[in-house]
Amino acid sequence: MLDQVKSFFMSLQDQICEQLSTLDGTEFEQDQWIREEGGGGRSRVIKNGNVFEQAGVNFSHVFGANMPASATAHRPELQGRSFNACGVSLVIHPHNPYIPTTHMNVRFFIAEKEGAEPVWWFGGGYDLTPFYPFEQDIKHWHQTAKDVCDQYGEAVYPKYKKWCDEYFYLKHRDETRGVGGLFYDDLNELGFEQCFEFTQKIGHSFCEAYVPIVNRCKNLEFGDRQRQFQLYRRGRYVEFNLVFDRGTLFGLQTGGRTESILMSMPPLARWEYQYTPEAGSEEAKLYDVLQPIDWL
């Protein structure tokens, strides 16, 4: 199972990088790294591209003798098992504030113990974080996600859409991180073949969901006002990733490669005490959508 999934994840990384690279007109730089305790990865990044201020697309496969705390917090029965974890994770911070920031992740886990059946599961999803939300883009984003999910039953999209809204939620701000998308975890109930197929389709649909939005927004003119708002909102992205994100905590706890894990951090971000957008402004519109909304 592991080899099969791993090889898919590596080719997914290739395919996504190729599409993003064409879109930006810049090649990704690659670092291959090895984790002392087991495993390693390939981190790929565009820094200061034409469209992307930063785009990081990482593949990693790590393994160890003991499941880390962040992975057993909600599954205590797996404590003490050995684990293999692999996945692809990407975060894109565009220059143009009219293009949303985005994140995608697909992952596979196996937890093993002598004399017991291996426990495996898939997880993943993608979510969109606009600064200036355009309804048509958000609808396209959710429709693409729904089209994949619908192949597995009509309950799938609502379930994973809701999970996404709940997961990407900043409690101390009472805001969702953005306009959501899909989030799933612990997926094994369909059997390996179907769970794997679903994850492949999610992975492949990411560019379908995101690239048209980039193309539509990348030539919209912006000024310092939009830039300052983007930098301010990127502060929320930092807050979510460092305070709440399980993937980040998992990475840091397992002695993952810090530079790869924190590639999700924006190249520049700002905080401003007591900032609130002017009522009725373009910026205020964002705050209206930072809550669970049925977009379709």
Place this chain on the structure above:
Amino acid sequence: MLDQVKSFFMSLQDQICEQLSTLDGTEFEQDQWIREEGGGGRSRVIKNGNVFEQAGVNFSHVFGANMPASATAHRPELQGRSFNACGVSLVIHPHNPYIPTTHMNVRFFIAEKEGAEPVWWFGGGYDLTPFYPFEQDIKHWHQTAKDVCDQYGEAVYPKYKKWCDEYFYLKHRDETRGVGGLFYDDLNELGFEQCFEFTQKIGHSFCEAYVPIVNRCKNLEFGDRQRQFQLYRRGRYVEFNLVFDRGTLFGLQTGGRTESILMSMPPLARWEYQYTPEAGSEEAKLYDVLQPIDWL
């Protein structure tokens, strides 16, 4: 006890703000706030001052029926007690990269339960985070701290200096946050009068430790290179506060006032994948001191 300590903390906030305000030539703006579940505070900030890009000096007093998890993690016997917590907390982000960032906190806790003795303790300290470390400033900083501690025995400074190095440590970077100072917690073994007196002296010595450094460095000329390095290193400050800092987690968990808690965030910060300073450069010198060092 509580009234006495609270009234000292409020006057300490006044005194520190007065000194910083004179130094900067800018008045603090104040917000008074009330916490629904009990308590409130006064947050004071200079935004974009002459010397300080941001200086936040907060007083707060919060109480509730149940000790929050972050405060009982290392003292499980206090779970379920009601609590009162008050303190002064400040973080200063200067414009000039030659002036260090700094943080100071003094706090008092009482945990109570019917039919049992109240449990109280003081905590606090201050630490210095230079971008370009000057030995004379760091020595002055530690000497000021030591002079206070030495009045309580020669074991005090080494103990709290070490605690500071251990507390302000970024595990995923294998770096201390800066060049340290003092950190103490759970202080009650000297009896209330002496513990309170020690905390008063710590509070009063902060400006003595920091103001001369600001005065010495504030007119040093800097350019974009120093500014970029400052912004990059401020990223580490964000990482520490959001991933490790107990005070921040305590605040967010207790439904504290988010804008006051996150006043510690820098006004602007950047991240750069795989940045390392050139060997032998001024920037590389910082990395030599981000470890426990006996400065005196």
